[in-house]
Amino acid sequence: MKPQNYSERRGRWIPIMLVAPLVAFIGVTFIAPLGSMLKESVYDAEVANTLPGTVALLTQTWDRESLPSEEIYRKLASELIERSTEDRSVIGKVANRVNRLVPGTRSVWGKTARKLKNIEASDFRATLIDIDDRWEELELWHGIRQAGQKFSSRNYLHALDLEVSDEGNVVRVEEEKRAYVTLYLRTFYVAVTVTILCLLLGYPIANAIANASPTVSKILLILVLIPFWTSLLARTSSWIVLLQGQGVINDILVAIGWVQDDQRLSLMYNMFGTLVAMTQILLPFMVLPIYSVLNSMPPSYMRAAASLGANPIQAFTRVYWPQSLPGVYAGSLLVFILALGYYITPALVGGTKGQLISNMIAYHINNNNWGLGAAISMIVLVSVMLLYLLFDRWIGINKLKLS
Amino acid sequence: MEQILWNLSRGVVVSVVIFGFLFLTLPLLVFVPLSFNAEPYFTFTEGMLRLDSDAYSLRWYRAIFENEDWRRAIANSFVIGMFATIVATILGTLAALALNNPKLPFRRSLGAFIISPMVTPIIVVAVGVYFFYTEVGIAKLSLGSFQIGPYIGIILAHAMIGAPYVVITVSASLAGFDHTLLKAAKISGAGPFTAFRRVQLPLLSPGVITGALFAFITSFDEVVIVLFMAGIQQRTIPREMWSGIREEISPTILAVATLLVIFAVIVLLTVEWLKHLSEKNRTGTA
Numbered sequence: 128m129k130p131q132n133y134s135e136r137r138g139r140w141i142p143i144m145l146v147a148p149l150v151a152f153i154g155v156t157f158i159a160p161l162g163s164m165l166k167e168s169v170y171d172a173e174v175a176n177t178l179p180g181t182v183a184l185l186t187q188t189w190d191r192e193s194l195p196s197e198e199i200y201r202k203l204a205s206e207l208i209e210r211s212t213e214d215r216s217v218i219g220k221v222a223n224r225v226n227r228l229v230p231g232t233r234s235v236w237g238k239t240a241r242k243l244k245n246i247e248a249s250d251f252r253a254t255l256i257d258i259d260d261r262w263e264e265l266e267l268w269h270g271i272r273q274a275g276q277k278f279s280s281r282n283y284l285h286a287l288d289l290e291v292s293d294e295g296n297v298v299r300v301e302e303e304k305r306a307y308v309t310l311y312l313r314t315f316y317v318a319v320t321v322t323i324l325c326l327l328l329g330y331p332i333a334n335a336i337a338n339a340s341p342t343v344s345k346i347l348l349i350l351v352l353i354p355f356w357t358s359l360l361a362r363t364s365s366w367i368v369l370l371q372g373q374g375v376i377n378d379i380l381v382a383i384g385w386v387q388d389d390q391r392l393s394l395m396y397n398m399f400g401t402l403v404a405m406t407q408i409l410l411p412f413m414v415l416p417i418y419s420v421l422n423s424m425p426p427s428y429m430r431a432a433a434s435l436g437a438n439p440i441q442a443f444t445r446v447y448w449p450q451s452l453p454g455v456y457a458g459s460l461l462v463f464i465l466a467l468g469y470y471i472t473p474a475l476v477g478g479t480k481g482q483l484i485s486n487m488i489a490y491h492i493n494n495n496n497w498g499l500g501a502a503i504s505m506i507v508l509v510s511v512m513l514l515y516l517l518f519d520r521w522i523g524i525n526k527l528k529l530s
Numbered sequence: 531m532e533q534i535l536w537n538l539s540r541g542v543v544v545s546v547v548i549f550g551f552l553f554l555t556l557p558l559l560v561f562v563p564l565s566f567n568a569e570p571y572f573t574f575t576e577g578m579l580r581l582d583s584d585a586y587s588l589r590w591y592r593a594i595f596e597n598e599d600w601r602r603a604i605a606n607s608f609v610i611g612m613f614a615t616i617v618a619t620i621l622g623t624l625a626a627l628a629l630n631n632p633k634l635p636f637r638r639s640l641g642a643f644i645i646s647p648m649v650t651p652i653i654v655v656a657v658g659v660y661f662f663y664t665e666v667g668i669a670k671l672s673l674g675s676f677q678i679g680p681y682i683g684i685i686l687a688h689a690m691i692g693a694p695y696v697v698i699t700v701s702a703s704l705a706g707f708d709h710t711l712l713k714a715a716k717i718s719g720a721g722p723f724t725a726f727r728r729v730q731l732p733l734l735s736p737g738v739i740t741g742a743l744f745a746f747i748t749s750f751d752e753v754v755i756v757l758f759m760a761g762i763q764q765r766t767i768p769r770e771m772w773s774g775i776r777e778e779i780s781p782t783i784l785a786v787a788t789l790l791v792i793f794a795v796i797v798l799l800t801v802e803w804l805k806h807l808s809e810k811n812r813t814g815t816a
Binding site for chain 1: 532535536539543546547549550551553554555557558560561564571572573574617621622624625627628629631633634635640642643644646647649650651652653654655657658659660661662663665686687689690693697722747750751753754757758767768771772775776779783784786787788790791794795797798802
């Protein structure tokens, strides 16, 4: 081996070994959790594991148009007796799971399991129907078969307000049941609005900081950085102090007589509160990247534009603005992505009308509907990742700067 | 005509800038006086507006330190923040050194991968982390009667979301690092490790400490992961504020918020001082 070759190789291994620990760490603490989430969203083996024989027979031998065969009824009865002697709670889980697909069938399971124990039956179909006539309904059997699939897209369908119709087509659910698409659209609308508001306020601020004298510029930058470093919860509570019915803004409006005391404005627990608070909280994420680009821009360009005969507006639109675009893109991406997943502020100042998709995720996780919560999270994650990849292709993620 | 238009737009821009700065900073100042309210309200009393000294008191600040929940929350925040910062800073600094070495293969993709936790919505991270640690059984781990599991879960998650900040700040100070200094060290007989420890690391330290502060604040301020993972015993300051705002709104929250603003100012001044230091290093005037 030539010595030169050797040192070249060694030169490559050192950085690989330096970066490996963090890559492994992110793999375990970030990618693996996302993997759990993906699995949770598609995998649900409760019914398949509890009633394996029944599910297998239903999938393989049942014609799906008439009642299942005596064999299937017998298998179900024996599995029910067996499982309920081992652990009664398992039957309850199956009942819940099937009930979500076929509402109003939860009580069938406990009742049947209880009564079956004391019956010596030869004709199981008749016996089961005798215990509860819902065993005669095809819909219940469809439910068991469907719930018995280990992997299913049902959480995703649910999360997109879709369902499988009786004919097997994917269709939108009835209008009253639609909940999520509106929320994605609302979240998207809020994220776009907040990004635009931040850009409208943030660009002039960044420009002012970049073009002020060194001392003023330093003070102005600190005014942007203090909120950036301040606790999100502290800043959210300050908006409650300002916006609530008995809050500072309403008090001032009443004191100067613009608003009657009994007609105080509702400034929070609605979309307005969410938008205002989110804009203020995310504004530094817009100002800082734009400022860092403007600050490194040589002033001679603008002078050159002027001496070549451009008026100030032309100089701005043709020279200044195009050069500042990397900062504008970086700031907009940061604000938009942060806004898409915002949870704390809408939860505290948004009321019901200002809730975003993240609040729905938390709601489902807290109410033990993990699969659905995971599916919505995956949809949000994929949208954000697509944006991130587009951005990386387009501008380069390594251009992100913080201070 | 153009001159008028230009002056008009200048006027608009100046008012937008003034409004923007007021909008950014006033909300931080509003709750400071309210935290000294002698009454248990979230609003200014008449006495406060008259600047009556009886209308002001320190009772909410005393309430923080007399309340066991708040004391525990403060301790939790600092312990979790410190451990998360140590992990994030060590891993992040090493990775930044590698990412700035042109010999590293797949440099761009690795960089994007390492930054990805930062651009993932925190609610998504929190849900994934919650499922994962429940699945592998860390969430319920305990040492005797001490529930260590949630701490481990929260610390690892906070280190993960903090590490990208360390990578970014250390990379920024590496960008200005003069590599001839390492050659000089080599000529003077230093091995690569000695050269790193005695020459490169001291010059990078402002960047490393800035990154560590970013990681610490990220953990200190994080509440969504804590909401999912923490039981009563592991609640941090923002978690305690969250329930305070939702359940019983009292000026104690505003007193805590005021202390947090003061803390933020201290951190900010430290970061600015470090930045100044690292610029001095760069230009060699130190």
